[in-house]
Amino acid sequence: MAKRKARQVSPEAAPSSPSESSEGPTGSESSSGSDVTESEDDSPSSSSGVSDEEGIVNVDFEFFDPKPTDFHGVKALLKSYLEDTLWDISGFVDIFLAQTTVGTVVKTSNDDNPIGILTALNLARYKDRACMKEIYQYLWKNSNGKAERENLETMWNKQAKDVGLIVSERLVNIPIDLVPPLYNSLLDEVMWATEDEPTKELQNFFKFKDYVIVTRVFVEHSKKKGSDDGKQAKKQKGVTEDKGELIYVKPEDEIFHQ
Numbered sequence: 001m002a003k004r005k006a007r008q009v010s011p012e013a014a015p016s017s018p019s020e021s022s023e024g025p026t027g028s029e030s031s032s033g034s035d036v037t038e039s040e041d042d043s044p045s046s047s048s049g050v051s052d053e054e055g056i057v058n059v060d061f062e063f064f065d066p067k068p069t070d071f072h073g074v075k076a077l078l079k080s081y082l083e084d085t086l087w088d089i090s091g092f093v094d095i096f097l098a099q100t101t102v103g104t105v106v107k108t109s110n111d112d113n114p115i116g117i118l119t120a121l122n123l124a125r126y127k128d129r130a131c132m133k134e135i136y137q138y139l140w141k142n143s144n145g146k147a148e149r150e151n152l153e154t155m156w157n158k159q160a161k162d163v164g165l166i167v168s169e170r171l172v173n174i175p176i177d178l179v180p181p182l183y184n185s186l187l188d189e190v191m192w193a194t195e196d197e198p199t200k201e202l203q204n205f206f207k208f209k210d211y212v213i214v215t216r217v218f219v220e221h222s223k224k225k226g227s228d229d230g231k232q233a234k235k236q237k238g239v240t241e242d243k244g245e246l247i248y249v250k251p252e253d254e255i256f257h258q
Contacts (some may be wrong), residue, residue, distance in 0.1 A: 007123060060109035061178055066097045068121075069103050073114035077169040081214065082138045092131040095121060096167065101197060102189040102206060104182060106170065116170030118182050119192075120190060122205040123160035123212070135214065155212060162209040166188075167251065179252050213256060218247040 064073070075093045095117055096103060106116035126132045136156050143149045155163050166186075193206040221244040248254045 061174075062107050062109060064102045064105045064107060064118075066103050066105050067100075068097055070097060070114050071114075073103070074117055074125070077114060077117055077171075078167075080216075081167075085134070085138055087134040087138070088129075088131040091129060092135075095126055095129065095131070101193045104185055106174070106178070116174055116178070116182070118166070118168045118186055120164035120166050120186060120208065120211065121205075122208070123156055123163045123165055125205045127160055132165075136218070139214065143224065144205065155210060159210065161204070162207070164206075164208040164211045166211050166213045168175075168213070168215075176251055179250075183252070184223070212251065215253045216249045217253070218249070220247055221242040 069132065071093055074096060075089060078093065079088055081092075088182060096117065099119060099121065102107070103119035104117065105114045106118075109113055113140075121132075123132070136152075139152055139156075143152055190206050194203050197203045197206070246254075246257075248257075
């Protein structure tokens with residue numbers, strides 16, 4: 001079932017399916033200078049093609065509920081979720097596909113391969129699954145110091161029933177304009193689930209007070225040569241030799257971090 005119809009993008013920004021892309025969901029995000037406009041036509045359409053105006057290709061992005069046939073496409077998007085860690089990624093995909101109340105798969109109108117996903121999973125609901133334990137172990141191993149580990153322990157165990165794990169992966173060349181409606185859709189679904197799920201227990205699983213996002217950032221370190229210019233630059237940017245500036249793969253993550 002299609003949830004929403006969205007955008008028009010230029011040829012260089014039109015995404016390829018996971019099976020056609022060697023980059024996957026990692027790398028730097030860019031809309032590739034696309035001329036993006038919101039489509040006013042919400043009816044199904046297969047009329048992708050080159051228009052007479054500056055070679056614009058009309059690409060309809062559609063939001064769908066997860067379904068079993070999305071398994072391999074979703075797995076491809078999640079292949080670098082925990083970097084090169086060996087973990088139960090198939091079990092994690094199964095959780096994502098089974099939770100149809102809250103969760104979105106992004107596709108184009110002319111391709112059934114998923115090019116983006118977004119969902120929120122209650123930590124307490126899935127705490128006994130092997131994949132969730134492995135995500136926790138990965139985060140524990142990569143936590144920076146005692147304070148971060150204590151915070152992780154509190155959210156993942158003591159407050160797990162109130163915490164949602166946001167899972168967001170997409171191909172690198174999906175236009176950034178698609179992100180706000182994706183998250184608006186997620187928040188709407190979470191709200192609806194607290195009222196529409198058939199049992200009180202299921203409704204409570206979506207009454208989140210906090211969210212956890214596993215994401216990828218890069219750290220840009222300044223040169224260690226102690227020139228006056230270098231020192232001045234570090235002061236201006238608030239950068240030290242031990243802690244560099246964060247470069248966010250997904251632009252929205254910088255907002256969440258703030």
